[in-house]
Amino acid sequence: MSTSMKEEGLEEEEQTVPQRTLKRHDSLDIESRKFAGHSNGRNADNKSWSVILILAFQSIGIVYGDIGTSPTYVYQSAFYNGIRHKDDVYGVLGIILYTITLLPLVKYVLIVLRATDNGEGGTFALYSLICRYANVGFTPSEEAEDREVSNFQLPTPSGESILKSKLESSKFAKYFLLFATMLGTSMVIGDGILTPCISVLSAVGGIKRAHESMTNDIIVWISVVILVILFSVQRFGTQNVSYVFAPLLSLWMLLIGGIGLYNILHHDPTIIKAINPRYIRDYFKKNKKEAWISLGGCILSITGTEALFADVGHFTVTSIRISTCCLIYPCLVLSYSGQAAVLHLHNDYASDSFYKSVPDPMYWPTFVMAVLASIIASQSLISGTFSMIQQSLSLGCFPRVTIVHTSPKYEGQIYVPGVNFLLMLACVAVTLCFRSTTHIGNAYGIAVVFVMVLTSSFTVLIMIMIWRTHILLIISYVVVIGFMELIYLSSVLYKFNQGGYLPLAFSAILMMIMFVWNDVYRKKYNYELVNKISSEKINNIISNDTHVSRVPGLAVFYSEIVQGIPPIFKHYVENVPALHSVLIFVSIKSLHISTVRPEERFLFRRVHPRDLNVYRCVARYGYTDMGKDQQPFEVMLVEKLKEYxxxxxxxxxxxxxxxxxxxxxxxxxxxxxxxxxxxxxxxxTIDKAFSAGVVHLIGENEVVAKKGANIAKKALINHAYNLLQRNLKVGDKAIVDIPHKRMLKVCMTYEL
Incomplete structure (x- = not known):
């Protein structure tokens, strides 16, 4: 069923909802009750040590694939012009050792992992923490009742922060935080494009040692075939093979760590002198600009570090810390040190240091494990990209693309068909165009450093406002960590024209999509809020209008607004003068929080008089809750309604x-x-209506710029936004599962 009409919009000054309008309370503005029960505070997740150790082992296969495969290409990117001085190896190794110590170990493991959002990590988690503490968010559906959700609360110290008041009073600061979050998200998605390219290409390139006749063209095409197969199997999910990821990655880390230890002992035990900062100073003194440029290769030693924080929600902070400190960090130190020991004696091995450092008997096992590790690393980043899309979608920052849950058992395993296809095309194009890990590494470094700088910036805000960290510790963090990241950022930006523009181009496209969608989403919400239907109007429509008849069944009307009934309901009744015996107006609402407990999910309100059998419901979800519900949404809705x-x-x-x-x-x-x-x-009455059949009515809102709008607004709404709607397959209320056979769409055009 589809009907349409054009509704005249309000004047420009009326489109911005005044504060007094939002705070006006009537019978439909206040959502009153939640079911069932409410617990104050967050329950501590006290896991036994046996469970933590199991999670630590499982995290190896999900979190560390990217950083674990970086030893296969770091030195050839750092020594892109070869090794000029023998002791330069000490300097580069020293840079790498201090980098993987200060950034992954100190910054992420010891500091940033404290900034989880109820156990969830990543850019959205940091942004959500800041939005919950300070009123800097742009979510138009924010309500006082949201703060009653147990996970929403923050254990913050008493007293008002000066920075908090400054952020809340600055519109520029609010937009900047949203912009930074979109940029960080876009860069992580960019990692999902570059990681498969560089990991697979570097691993497959090792075949040259066994077959010198193997040309670079053949290696590139083999990599393309592997990438196509990798993206093609995403639709089947990873539940059937994910259980082998952790053992394979553990074996890979032990393998490269063992080879590194062998090379240190066999070739050059004195390589441990590289921990002396004097060699780093000498390296920069002798090579000057070339040394600074080489930092772009050294930073690749910590690719995938952001996954330590972004994927913590699947495990625990303690388990991530254990796996990092006990296996990943020691094996990486041994691997890089072992390659440096070989390079110190054989300077001509710089272009392929990893495979040249592998003993002959271990070559084929290492090659096979490298290919498998690169596939696992790629799989992890692709899954992470899907998760970032899901989080962006839930907060109104991305079109409602179709999301498929590939496993009924594991909630985190999702598949986004349209995004997967675009990722595959991008990966194949990058591999065919750049054809070497050196050029791809230039692009990869920018994405890595940008995300780290944004994470540090958000972390400093949290230190100041929420943790109230001592000022000397904050200054130390900025001076040491911040200065190091800015130096790396300056180095990778130098190679902008050598491939570094690629992640920025990807990010620009993604951010444009996010900005357009989020801006029009808020305009649509404000329009509906101004034109919502009052309780008196509902009574007139249902009770007094003789042309409206009631038929058996239960109808669920979905809308965006949470403070009232949307104008599309009046439009529906005027065109279809028949209503079901029970009506439920449902608003699917995403909070700035990782997850909402099922018992706190629903807020109900009755539309009086009682004999109308009309109800309002707000279903609240966190940005990681999509697809977690074990029961069909309509079944849960009716059960909670009866409890109410x-x-x-x-x-x-x-x-x-x-x-x-x-x-x-x-x-x-x-x-x-x-x-x-x-x-x-x-x-x-509810049971009879449910037995007679449930119909889901979706508001399909088309938007156009109102007459007299300026050129920028017309371009934003009429062209950019509608272009996205026409060309992206948009899912219907993607957070909940709606049966397509019982779904009706009601179309209405808004003039914004």
């Missing part, structure tokens, strides 16, 4: 009062009987 009716008719407080009211036993019994009969009648 029971609590409304027979609240616990009244039951207690009736129990102690022994002075008038007859009145108490009559009261109980009347309430019981009313409850049974209403529950029976």
């Amino acid at each position: 009716i029971k609590e409304e008719i027979w609240p616990i407080e009244m039951q207690r009062n009736e129990d102690v009211d022994e002075n008038n036993e007859e009145r108490r019994r009559e009261n109980q009987k009347a309430r019981k009969e009313a409850l049974e009648r209403e529950i029976e």
